Structures are given as C-alpha cells and as structure tokens.
Amino acid sequence: MIKIANGAYTYGTQTGFHDVNINVNRGDAVCIMGPNGSGKSTLLKTIVGLFSLENGKYTFNDQTIDKKFLKDSTKTGPFYQKFGFVFQNSDIQLFNTSVTDEIAFGPQHLGLPQHEIDQRVNDCLKLLKIERLRDRVPYHLSGGEQKLVAIASVLAMNPDIVILDEPFNGLSPKYRELITQIVNQLHHAGKTIIISSHHFNQIRSLVDRVYVFSEDHTITREITADQLEEMPRFIDYLDNL
Amino acid sequence: MVQQTKPQINNQPKNKPIEKLPVWLMNSERHQVPLTKGRLVQDNLSKFAALVAFLTRITPVYSAKNSPWVRIVELIGLTILIVLSSQVMFLWLMLILMLVHLLILPGSVIITISKKLCKLLLVSLVVLLPSLLLQANNIGLFLARIALIMLNISIFLSITSWPQFIQGLKQLHLPNVIILTLDITMKYVYTLGVYIQELLSSIKLRTFGQHVNRRVLGVIIGQVYLSAKKRTSDLYQAMLLRGYNSNNVASWRLSWNKYDVISMGELLLAIVAYCLIRGVVA
Numbered sequence: 001m002i003k004i005a006n007g008a009y010t011y012g013t014q015t016g017f018h019d020v021n022i023n024v025n026r027g028d029a030v031c032i033m034g035p036n037g038s039g040k041s042t043l044l045k046t047i048v049g050l051f052s053l054e055n056g057k058y059t060f061n062d063q064t065i066d067k068k069f070l071k072d073s074t075k076t077g078p079f080y081q082k083f084g085f086v087f088q089n090s091d092i093q094l095f096n097t098s099v100t101d102e103i104a105f106g107p108q109h110l111g112l113p114q115h116e117i118d119q120r121v122n123d124c125l126k127l128l129k130i131e132r133l134r135d136r137v138p139y140h141l142s143g144g145e146q147k148l149v150a151i152a153s154v155l156a157m158n159p160d161i162v163i164l165d166e167p168f169n170g171l172s173p174k175y176r177e178l179i180t181q182i183v184n185q186l187h188h189a190g191k192t193i194i195i196s197s198h199h200f201n202q203i204r205s206l207v208d209r210v211y212v213f214s215e216d217h218t219i220t221r222e223i224t225a226d227q228l229e230e231m232p233r234f235i236d237y238l239d240n241l
Numbered sequence: 242m243v244q245q246t247k248p249q250i251n252n253q254p255k256n257k258p259i260e261k262l263p264v265w266l267m268n269s270e271r272h273q274v275p276l277t278k279g280r281l282v283q284d285n286l287s288k289f290a291a292l293v294a295f296l297t298r299i300t301p302v303y304s305a306k307n308s309p310w311v312r313i314v315e316l317i318g319l320t321i322l323i324v325l326s327s328q329v330m331f332l333w334l335m336l337i338l339m340l341v342h343l344l345i346l347p348g349s350v351i352i353t354i355s356k357k358l359c360k361l362l363l364v365s366l367v368v369l370l371p372s373l374l375l376q377a378n379n380i381g382l383f384l385a386r387i388a389l390i391m392l393n394i395s396i397f398l399s400i401t402s403w404p405q406f407i408q409g410l411k412q413l414h415l416p417n418v419i420i421l422t423l424d425i426t427m428k429y430v431y432t433l434g435v436y437i438q439e440l441l442s443s444i445k446l447r448t449f450g451q452h453v454n455r456r457v458l459g460v461i462i463g464q465v466y467l468s469a470k471k472r473t474s475d476l477y478q479a480m481l482l483r484g485y486n487s488n489n490v491a492s493w494r495l496s497w498n499k500y501d502v503i504s505m506g507e508l509l510l511a512i513v514a515y516c517l518i519r520g521v522v523a
Contacts (some may be wrong), residue, residue, distance in 0.1 A: 049450075050442050076450040077274040085446055092439040095457075095464045106447045111275045116265075123263035139467055157447065158270045182261070189267040 001026045001192065002047060002161075007056035009042055015217045016042035020056070022211055022219065026160075029183075029193040029206050033238050034213025040196040041088055043213075044165050047194065048083045049076065081110075084159030088166045090150035094138035099130065099149050102138050106157035124152040127182060143170035151179065161192040168199045176202055200238040204228070210238065277452035289438040292430070303346050305400040307500040309409030316397045318508045322515050323389050331518045332385050338507065339392045346399055354395040361391050403427055412495050429473070436468055437461070 002024040009016035017039030024030050032040050045051050046058065049070055058065045060079065069075055087093045096102040103124050107117045125131045128148045133141065138149055147170055154162070164183070168176045176199065184206050187193050197203055200210075210228065212221040228235060305312065323335055343351055365387050366373075373380055401409070410420050440461060444453060 045442070048446060050446070073450050074276050077276045078449075080446055080449040081270065081274050083446065087439060087443060089439065091468075092436060093443040095440060095444070095460050097460070109274070109448045109451065110270070110272050112272055120263075120265065123266070127261060127263070127266075139464070153447070155266060158266055158268075160269060185262050186266070189262055 001061055002194075003057075003059045004043075004046070004053070005057045007043075007046065007053045007058060009039075009046055009051055009054055011042075015039070016051075017213070017217045017219075018055070019218045022222075024192060024194060026192055027187075027190050029187045029208050030195070031200070031203060031207040031210045032194065032196045032213065033198075033200060033210060035215050038213035038215055039217045040213055041165050044085070044163050044194065044196060048085045048163060049079060081157075082160045083163060084154035084157055084161065085163045086147075086150050086154050086165060086167055088169065090147040090170075091139075091143070093150045093153070094146055097137060099125075099133045099136050099138055099141075099152075102149055103153045103156045106153060110157060120156045120158075124156045127155070128152045129178065144172060144175055147171055148175065151182075155182075155186075159191075161194065162186055163194045165196050166198065167195065168197055168202060180206065200235065204235065212238070274449040274451060285437075285441055289434050289441065292434045303350070303400050305345075305500075306498070307504045308412065308496050308498065309401060309405040310412035310495060311501040311504045312397060312401055313406070313409045313413065315504050315508050316393060319393050319511060320390055322511055323386055323393070326386075326515060326519075327379075327382065328518045329382065329385075331515055332382070332389060334514050334518075335389050335511070336392075338511065339389065339396065342396050343392070346396070350399050354392065354399070357395060358388055358391055362388060425476070429469070429476075432472060433465060433469055437465055440464065 002022070004020055004022045007020040007022075008018040010018075020039075020043060022030075022043075032043065034040050042051065046053060049065060052058075052065070052067045052070050060082075063069070063079075065079070069079075094102055096105055100121055103121045104117050107120050112120070125134060128151060130145065130148050130152065133145060133149065138146060141149065147167065151164070151167065162183070164179075167179050167183075171179065180202055183193055183195065183203070187206060193206065195203055195207070208225050210221075210223045211219045212223070214220040223231070223234070319335065319338075323332070326332060326335075343354070346354075362384060365384055369380055369383070407420060407424050410423070444457065444461075
C-alpha cells in the first residue's frame, strides 16, 4: 500500500532523510524509531503528503505520489482522506475555540450530516475519556490533554491509516496506556498504524515491524516482530534511543 | 544492564473482540470528500516554507571567502552609489561588476535571482505606468537603478546567511541592543514561521486539501497571536534567568583577509569611477 524506494528529502541544505526504503501493507502496524533529528517526523510527513520526495519514488496503492500529484486538489482529496496524522506538537494541531468544535472540524469537511458529526464527537470524547473537556478552549489545556484532543480530532475523520508522531510525549503513564489500548484496537479493526516513538516498550506488543533510523538520516535496519523476539538486547537498545 | 527477559511480541490475538471502539471507527469511511477548488492553504504553506527555509539556512548557497562585515559595507556602499548616480555609463559599470559577482553563484541561484528581477521590474513598470503615460523622463534610468539595487541585494542574500549577517553587524560594532533586537526578531519570525507552517499543514490534512473557509484565517491569526505572546514572554523570562542585561558588550573584532582587500578594492574603484564619470560629465 505505502512504498518508498530510495526516498530522500532535504530542507534546503539540511538532510531530512536519504536512501530510505519502506513498505507498509494494509493492516500493518509499523514503528519507526531512531535518535532525535534522524528524520522520523520528516518521513511521516512525506508519507501523508505534506512533503514530496526529492529523490526516489513514493507510491500509494500503486499511484505515484510526487509534486505534480500533490498539486492537484481533486486527486489529493481522496488521498488525504486515507490518513489521520497526529503531529508531534499537538498544540499546533488545535485551532478551534472549543474541544467539541475541534473534533467536529474534520467530519464537517467530510460533508457528514450534523447528527453523524455529533455522534462522532461524542464517541471520540468518550473513547479518549475527555468528556469533561468538551466545552474547554483547546489553547488552555495542558500538553497531555491537548495530545488527547488531537488524537480524538484525527480519529473522528475515521482514517484508514493512523499515523502518530511521538504520541506518548507529555502523557502520564495512565494515558499512555489508554493510547496504547486504543491503537491496539484500531489495529485489530484493520486500520494501518504507523507510529514513531521513543517508548518502544510501550508499543512493542502492537507492532509487526520496526524500522530503525540511524544518526546518518537513513533507515539502517528493518526488523519483524518475530525477529525481535530473539533480540532482547536490541529491544533494550530501542527503548533507550 | 541488558534486560535478559524474553520480550513478548504480538502476543495478543488478532481477533480480540473490540469493545470500546465505536462501530463507525471499525469500518472504512463511507463518505467521499466533496471536491472543491481552493489553494489558499497550499499557497500560504509554500510561502512560509520558503521563509522558514531561508531563516534556517546556516550555510549560504555559496560560501564567500570575504568577511561578513566587508560584504555589508560593500552592499551599503554600492547601493548608495547606484542611488546617487544619474549616469548611464556608471550604471553599466555597476552591471558588469554585479555580473562578475553573479558568475560565482550556482546556476539554480542565478535562475532564481533572474526570475525575481523580472517580477520586480514588471511590478515597477505597472506602478510607474501613470508616469510613463504622462511622458515623464528618466523612467529607464529609474528602472535600471531598481534592477541593479535588487541584483546587489539578491547576490548579498545568496552569499550571506542570517548568522553571518549578525556576525557582520557585531564586527561593525553596532549597538548591542540593535543587534540583539534584530537577532531575536529573526528567531521569532523563524519560530512563528514554523508554527504557522505546521498549523497550515494540520488544516490542510483535516480539510483533505480542499477549499478552506476564509473565516479559518481569522482563527489562525488569533492562534498565532496567542502563541507569539506566550513564546515572547517565555523567551524573555528565560533570558532574564540566564543573566541577560542590555549592557552586554559584543566582543567581535574586525578581521581582514585578502578577499576582504579585493572587496574593498572593488568598492574603492566604484567610488573612483563614480567621481570620475560625474566629473567628466559635469
């Protein structure tokens, strides 16, 4: 479904990532790990179509995703609809005047009828256990609460592929566990999960495959869940990245 | 210490019953995005991306070997001479000098500069159209000056990064408050640029790249204002805690190398040429 071959992206003169090869199939749960600044977030933003590769090829369901494709809003509509992306800094993602409006924003642009939007908002508030925040202004929430609202606002769009960039940052262990459970359930429901996290032990039971970035801005290892079972030292290494 | 316990990977059954997820979230989305045309978010995203890319550029497109302060002096000096000159001969000389400077830059930069110049000249022409219609004199000279000044600035920006510019100002011993204000302003612009870029990216994804109601713009401006205010006060408090006071003195010294001498020589020649041509014509 998602295939990047020899992908490279640079920010002006700074390397985002280079020579990256990944392959994510429908229903996979994939983790992307690596040191800070190694290119994980840039890769995730490339997958959702915020950046286009400068070298290499990105195909989504056999459709090449390049600059030309991303400029055509009639083509990108169905493409963006497939993805739900939770940014690393959730405060950036929230701009509405209440939590309810924030969660309803995506479904409104999907063109859903009002009763269905209300249903989704209520379900998401309940799922993330943030019903008490319903009428609060997102800007005034704590970092952890903002993260939960950001995840709720993405889930309300019912994406096929859920991409979470450092979802556990700023969350208490209780909420980390909640997010883990929700991601697990989404995976079991057939959603594709791509997650970048420094808390590998938190998600290791979820993922089918791990891609490891090196400090050289490229993926140096691809390890399946079965292989990981035999590599306790490597798991320890991943958890300390 | 290495953990020796065998990790449990994917030990949960894949067909575990889903209890908490709502039904609609367990199925694929039935609704198709209504497709509309609108590039408001995309256009703004591109602009902020360009701004952020410029501000994050630590190393310039071309690494000039002369000192930053010499580049600043040469930029200001040549600009003043171009503005003061009304002699076509002198402007031709300046053009030759700029073209020599332009030759050292990579082809892609030359193309970008050329495009910018063309756009600028077109805008200037439109602005000056009433003057042209009223048959005013020296429009050509005016446009030539604008083109030369813009070319000069474009070359300077291509060979000088923002940190180098600040370093140059320090070497020229400008008041520390001015340098600090400029430096912090640019850092704010960068931070806010990144913030707005991410915010627009988020809106783009959640509107599926389709038309965005212009009312959202008001929300964005409000959000950016709040964020800017918070970041400003946070930064100032952090500066105070780290012992900042406005009496700190910059300790940069003027440095000279042979390339600085060449640059200064160019400026000197330009001044001499200006005086000579002016004297001859007079």
